[in-house]
Amino acid sequence: MAFRKRILCIGAGYVGGPTMAVIADKCPQYKVTVVDINRARIEAWNSPNLPIYEPGLDAVVERARGRNLFFSANIDAGIREADIIFVSVNTPTKNFGQGAGYASDLQYLEQTARRILEVSDRPKIIVEKSTLPVRTAEAMERILDSTPRGVHFDVLSNPEFLAEGSAIADLENPDRVLLGARDTASGQKALAEIVRIYANWVPRERILTTNVWSSELSKLTANAFLAQRISSINTISALCERTEANVDEVAFAIGRDSRIGPKFLKASVGFGGSCFKKDILNLVYLCRHYGLMEVADYWESVVRLNDWQQHRFVGRMLTHMFNTIAGKRVAVFGFAFKADTGDTRETPALTVVRDLLAEHAVPVITDPKAIPEARHDLADALDRVEFTEDPYEAVKGAHAIAVCTEWQQFVRLDYAKIFALMRKPAFVFDGRNILDHRKLYDVGFNVVPIGKAELIHH
Ligand code: UDX
């Protein structure tokens, strides 16, 4: 079959892989190829064991792979044949030089742009999928315009708003698709070409088009606002613990105000994930760059508060466990940064485990999906941490359970059996407020939730 257009995606990660799988699934008339410098990752995409866990992803890949969805390590061949190139390489926080700790490291993006330039012999549409600092498209354009060969590239911004764990549902039924383009004839023509792809399954009124800079900045702003809600409710959780207010009740009550809304108000041990911290620090860096110090400080406090909330968790464990946890086994329930993913980037569980180690406790980590990642993240401490997929194994001889991820599996466990396996007094620190605290208390546990009264046996 002759394809209408050939789409290439550079970067087969958490964003590029699922996004392209859904585009291929919804648009059989397009050929979609995903390339990556990491050969092992490409091999995994071509195998029955996909490199990332995401509910529903297997079925989508199964339907499209080999039909119009291809994973390849041949980046140059992919660039050559493509009409449209999505760039979804990672843009981590820079850890060196100017802007270290805040700015985005754009070296992969630049290398990718240079590769596109070197290999292309005809015009192409370049779509920024990675989250980028505002005005990155300008740098991209300048690199792509830097040869005398005269090949023209249109650079568009198309940030991805999917959340991990619900990526397929988010992609199949997005609140909105955002596309930013230049207000030139060729920019608008390129824009229409990308709108046409999404219009195969996204209602037209949900496809928003803006200028390039608004699109780039909207992504940073969306993540900053989402993270801000969590830090805000987490500040209130601390106040609830002092005042006998209940943070879940407060969240419910304020969420009923339609101007506030009920979502993203769950107090927790802190937010994690590859995006929130990175994107806010990036926003902070941009603000400082433009001399907006107060604006930078405002957003930076969202990240600081999140760090504080994470450290506060082990602090409360210490207070309740007689000011010493040295030598005590602590079952860490969940290591992924949220439920339904094996991803552990910026996970609050890592902060918790590091704090436990600093107190000479013995963390025993259990997680249904993230044990390999946890081992990797704790490579320097493998002699001091234990790992098991079986929660009943993890609690044997433990003094406490620390819930760090909201896996539903943990809700359904037999806590009477667990209590029997543990040392007494046995504690549950519920960093996600997912367990039935009253029931646990009745079983015999001392229960310490986030943002509500503790239930302690005397
Ligand atoms: C990345 C960015 O981190 C995020 O800001 C953006 O919104 C989307 O892209 P993610 O997909 O989660 O998010 O990153 P990751 O899983 O690390 O995937 C990036 C992939 O790009 C990796 O597989 C990496 O090997 C690949 N890559 C990186 C290239 O193919 N070429 C490069 O030059 C650099």
Ligand code: UDX
């Ligand atoms: C986020 C954005 O939601 C998404 O739009 C963007 O494209 C990428 O960044 P993600 O990081 O995958 O997605 O997951 P998300 O569901 O936003 O959760 C982030 C963190 O916040 C998790 O650690 C989660 O447990 C935590 N969280 C979320 C809370 O602590 N409380 C809440 O109410 C919601």
